[in-house]
Amino acid sequence: MRNKYFVWFMAAIAATGGLLFGFDSGVISGAIPFMQSDFSLSDSEIENVTTLGLLGAVLGAAFSGIISDKIGRKRVMLAAAIIFFTGAFGCGSASNLTNLMFARFCLGIAIGIASFSTPLYIAEISPAHIRGTLVSMFQLLITVGILAAFVSDSLISDNSNPACWRTMFYVGTVPAIILLVGLAFLPESPRWLISKGREKDARAILEKIEDPDVLESEIQRTQLAIKEEGEQMSFTQTFRKKWMIYPLMIATLIMFFQQAVGINTVIYYGPAIFLKAGFEGAEAAVMASVSIGVVNVLFTILSLFIIDKLGRRKLFFIGMSGMLVTLVLIGCSFLYGMGPYAVVGSMLLYIAFFAVSMGPLGWLIISEVFPTKVRGVGSSIGSLANWGFNALVVWTFFKMINAFTIFTGSDNAGTAYTFFVFAALTVIGMIWGKYFLPETKGVSLEQIEGHWKNGGKPNEL
Ligand code: BGC
Numbered sequence: 001m002r003n004k005y006f007v008w009f010m011a012a013i014a015a016t017g018g019l020l021f022g023f024d025s026g027v028i029s030g031a032i033p034f035m036q037s038d039f040s041l042s043d044s045e046i047e048n049v050t051t052l053g054l055l056g057a058v059l060g061a062a063f064s065g066i067i068s069d070k071i072g073r074k075r076v077m078l079a080a081a082i083i084f085f086t087g088a089f090g091c092g093s094a095s096n097l098t099n100l101m102f103a104r105f106c107l108g109i110a111i112g113i114a115s116f117s118t119p120l121y122i123a124e125i126s127p128a129h130i131r132g133t134l135v136s137m138f139q140l141l142i143t144v145g146i147l148a149a150f151v152s153d154s155l156i157s158d159n160s161n162p163a164c165w166r167t168m169f170y171v172g173t174v175p176a177i178i179l180l181v182g183l184a185f186l187p188e189s190p191r192w193l194i195s196k197g198r199e200k201d202a203r204a205i206l207e208k209i210e211d212p213d214v215l216e217s218e219i220q221r222t223q224l225a226i227k228e229e230g231e232q233m234s235f236t237q238t239f240r241k242k243w244m245i246y247p248l249m250i251a252t253l254i255m256f257f258q259q260a261v262g263i264n265t266v267i268y269y270g271p272a273i274f275l276k277a278g279f280e281g282a283e284a285a286v287m288a289s290v291s292i293g294v295v296n297v298l299f300t301i302l303s304l305f306i307i308d309k310l311g312r313r314k315l316f317f318i319g320m321s322g323m324l325v326t327l328v329l330i331g332c333s334f335l336y337g338m339g340p341y342a343v344v345g346s347m348l349l350y351i352a353f354f355a356v357s358m359g360p361l362g363w364l365i366i367s368e369v370f371p372t373k374v375r376g377v378g379s380s381i382g383s384l385a386n387w388g389f390n391a392l393v394v395w396t397f398f399k400m401i402n403a404f405t406i407f408t409g410s411d412n413a414g415t416a417y418t419f420f421v422f423a424a425l426t427v428i429g430m431i432w433g434k435y436f437l438p439e440t441k442g443v444s445l446e447q448i449e450g451h452w453k454n455g456g457k458p459n460e461l
Contacts, residue, residue, distance in 0.1 A: 006208055010125050013182035017077060017118035018138050020084050020175050021111050022145020023152075027172055028053065028104075029268050029289055030153020031165035033275060033282035038162040039097055043398035050268050052101050054391035056108020057115065061383050064116040065376070072196075073121045073189040076113060081179040083110035088172030107172075115383065124189040125209065139360050143300045146267060147293035150286075157286040194219065195226045243452045244374065250436060250458060251366045251382040257429035258362035259389035261323050262422035263354050265397045266292060266347055276415055277334065277343035288344050295348050299355035307360060311441040313433070319357020320430045326350035327423035335416035362386065368440040371449030435459055 032046055041049075060080075068076040083106055090103030119138045152171050158164045190209070193202035203219065210218050239248075266273070270292055271285035279285040307315060329346035332338070366382030367375075400421065405414030438461040440448065451461055 007126060010186055011122050013179065013186055014077070014118055014121045014125070015137070015141050016175055016179040016182060017080065017114040017121075018141035019145040019148065020080075020172070020179060021114040021118070022142035022147075023149045023175060024084065024088065024107050024111055024145075024172050025053070025142075026146035026149035026267060026293070027153060027168055029270050029272075030150065030157055030286040031168045032269065032272050033285060034157065034162055034165035034168075035100070036272075037282075038165065039100075041097065043402065045097060046272070047395050047398050049097070049101050049104050051391050051395040053104040053108035053111070054387055054394060056105040056110075057112035058108075058384060058387040058391065060109040060112020060114075061116050061380070061387055062112070064113045065380055068117055068120070068192075069195075072192050073117055073124065074183060074186060076117050077121060078180070078183050080110045080113040080117065081176055081183060083107070083113070084176035085173050085180065088169050088176060091172075092166040092169035112387065116380075121189055124191040125187075139363060140297070140300050140304065143293075143297045143355065143359075147290070147297050150270075150290045150293035154283075154287045154290050157283045159281045159283045191222050191226070194222050243455070246436075246452055246458050247369045247371075247374075247378060248381065250369050250438065251378060252385045253432060253436070254362050254365045255382055255385040256389050257320075257425070257432065258358045259386065259393050260422070260425040260429065261320075261354065261358065262327070262393060262397075262419070262425075263358070264390050264394050265422075266351065267296075268394060269397060270347070273347075273415070274340055274344065276411070277340040279340045288340075291344070291348060292351050295351045296355045296359075299352045300359060303356045303360045306356070307364065308441065311439055312361060312365065313437055313439045315357045316361060316433050316437055317430065319353050319361070320426055320433065322353030323350055323358075324423055324426045324430070326353060327419050327426060331416040331419035331423065334412045334419070337412060365437075365440065369438065369448065371446075371452070 028050055032050075035041060035049075036046055064076055087103050087107030087110055090106060091100060094100035094103055122138065149168075149172075153168050156164050156167045156171070187205040187208075188201070190202035190205045193199070193205070199219070203215075206215055206218060270289035271279075271282060274285035274288050275282065279288065303315075310318075326346050326349045330343060330350065333342035333346055362382075366379045370378030397418065400418045401414045403414075404417040405411050408414060408417065436458045438448075438458040440461065443461060448461065
């Protein structure tokens with residue numbers, strides 16, 4: 001490679017987009033208990049603020065594909081950085097609930113754009129032999145971003161200062177500025193330039209990235225790939241093919257179950273749940289969530305090492321069984337009033353099982369299950385499903401707790417039953433997985449495509 005450091009520098013700057021994605025999704029968790037008392041917000045208002053961010057992400061993810069094909073990857077990332085900055089500043093300085101919701105919606109749009117454009121840009125600028133590593137680091141970066149938000153929230157949280165949540169959001173402006181400044185030094189994606197017929201500009205950039213002896217073959221390979229992509233099926237064509245039913249169902253339902261196990265109630269509402277479990281004061285609750293963030297990062301790293309060895313199905317069943325047991329444990333800790341440490345302990349185990357399995361698996365499966373020609377449309381349907389189901393779970397969490405509380409007459413039982421619902425959904429997920437989750441390990445995309453076209457069943461792959 002001509003300039004190894006240049007590639008790593010470019011990837012590192014672009015990856016700040018992944019960090020921001022994680023940071024700005026996670027930052028709300030520590031802010032919630034303080035925001036709630038500062039603005040006297042009800043649980044359902046908290047749900048609305050959180051969910052609006054996710055709806056923004058749906059919007060950002062839905063349109064960034066089209067826009068980044070039109071105006072280029074770099075400009076889209078620049079727009080994301082500016083929205084990240086404005087959104088973080090807007091959340092921190094919001095004078096009332098409406099402004100807060102609007103600013104959170106903007107932040108969500110930036111998160112959605114980053115979730116799409118960062119991995120795309122990294123994949124397009126990296127030389128073939130390190131592409132896999134650089135791209136799979138993306139999930140890891142999201143978890144590191146979430147951890148960074150938890151740590152920053154915990155350092156800032158201060159029981160004697162109810163307005164401290166504002167500083168938590170302001171911190172998000174710093175990585176946004178780093179991304180903004182860093183982007184000034186980044187070149188446009190050579191692949192995009194080639195797709196626009198700007199081969200000369202692309203060549204100038206590729207000369208800095210690739211070895212001179214592979215430069216020409218790399219340009220030819222890119223031109224060929226772009227031509228093939230031109231033959232991609234459109235959205236409506238995708239839906240008209242009968243054999244597409246399995247891949248579409250698998251991509252949508254793997255994301256449904258990734259969210260239905262309740263992961264983001266822990267990621268976004270962790271401190272709020274710990275307060276319900278009996279923690280004294282928001283400061284301690286926010287601090288406890290740092291351990292959740294650490295375990296999330298560590299077990300995501302573990303999954304990078306074992307995902308290709310164990311295969312998808314085995315990892316799926318290990319993760320789902322572990323989550324089933326630990327969700328029941330969380331529920332029982334509430335039901336029998338076992339105290340905050342039992343809740344935190346079982347949540348740490350729960351997060352470990354999620355991070356090693358469903359976290360990376362969801363994203364991996366949607367990138368593998370579609371035949372080449374519908375990969376673009378297919379994986380965007382998968383990520384939209386991810387954001388959509390995420391929003392649904394997060395929007396209904398406190399509503400479920402309140403409904404069960406009225407039904408059982410006890411706060412603790414209300415929370416316990418809600419986690420039992422997630423446990424029940426995990427069981428349904430396992431039954432679904434038994435019949436419908438394909439083992440894609442070591443199977444080529446052509447084999448998968450042939451399998452669907454020949455009327456093969458998912459679990460026969
Ligand atoms: C999920 C996110 C979740 C994150 C936690 C991802 O795979 O899609 O919804 O917040 O994992 O690490």
